[in-house]
Amino acid sequence: MVQFVVMALYSALLMAVLVVGAPYWLARMFLLSKDRGRYRAGLGQRLGSVPAALRAVVAGRQVVWVHAVSVGEVLAATRLVAELEEALGTGCVIVVSTTTATGQALARERFGAGRVFYYPLDFAWAVRAYLRALQPKMLVLMESELWPRMLVECGRAGVPVAVVNARVSDRSFARGVRARAIWGRVLRRVDLFLAQSEEDGRRLVGMGARAEAVRAVGNLKYDVRAPKEGWVVDLILKAAAGRPIVVAGSTVDGERLAEERMVIAAWRGPVRVALNALLVLAPRHPERFETVVNATGYRTLTATDLKIGVRSENAFTESGKGGDGLPVEVIVLDTIGDLAAVYRIADLAFVGGSLVPHGGHNPLEPARFGVPVVIGASFENFRDIVTKMQAAKGIRVVKDDVELGEVFVEFLTHKNAAKAMGERGRQVFEAQSGATRRAVEALVAMVRR
16 A cells, blocks of 8 residues: 555656656757757657567567666676577567667667667556566666666566666765665665675665675676777778877766866867877767867867768868868767777877766776776766776876876876876776676576576
8 A cells, every 4th residue: 555655656746747847848859950859759669659660579589678778878788688698598589778869879779779669757557568568577777777666567567677787876875875765665676786896785785775685796897898990980090190199088068167178178288289189079968069069169070070071161171181281189079889999099088077076987998998097086976996996006086177187298298107007907997807797697597587
């Protein structure tokens, strides 16, 4: 009875939020042309309409449902899905849902469109429609995407739920402890947490998860396979024409100042003038690509511009030079899923979401290639990884754009020392591998039970 009342209140609150926000979302979908596709994408699926192609894929087969919210989770899930599918055999198919349009695009590229779909809104009718159509043997949630209605309906349908690569940020832990009476009821509905670290495991238990349901297996992002180099890498190398390449990845918009402006402030002095370095900016969110291009203040092209060979009165050719012979100075990476490959060709890498209070992004992506890595002081979302790299002297943490500029100059001037630090970071990456294998073993055991 208590559960019925709680879920009824939750559904009413969720519906109220949707109703209040409806004018805003409708304007985005139908009035603002640049947002139409983004906000309409997958609307029917989110409301419980199961695609015919998905029904065809799962027909007559055992199903494991993996949910990866966006690009980062899709990347972490790529190897997991491949190894899990191999371990379970041909009679099983793994289907993948995402929440964001960018995650959807990358998942379709990685796994094939037929078995990729949008995660349903957390209403009973939408969730039940997918559970009836898929009849999954297990639901696997990547990292921390927990929705109460989904967990309740999985419990009713007898579908075990596992959270893989589970992590708890400082902010989430503080909130979870304060709301333990409520949040603990949600966490106890999860059958298995495969945590990134012992500390993440302790935090989950502290927030109310069952201790016997929590296991620390490591971070799947240590096991992400090396990306294939494609046209983006080739064209950036061509545009660089032997110049040093500084890559600033997963940069975000801050409360007062876009992180890209801080990176440019660090680059535009000696790094640009004396060291002649090409700057590659990779904004985290696609909707900011155009804004970043227009705000750099320097000779700038996107990766797509390089591909099509833009020619105009003030643009550059595919070789990175215009009629006046001046080279492109800044490249904005406006493609999805190519950042890891671009890190490979960097002389040094800055990992964004860290000069502003955003929690940081994954420093392992550049570290795996032996690239010297710099990150800002806000790295709480990846505290365990950064701490390990700091202990090995395999990463540099800076407090602001002034210090970032100094480190840029240091790394590009003292190349042997920078290379040695990059190698230490790569060794941390390699020493922590194996999380995918351990996660697959635990998930296969759950399915077979």
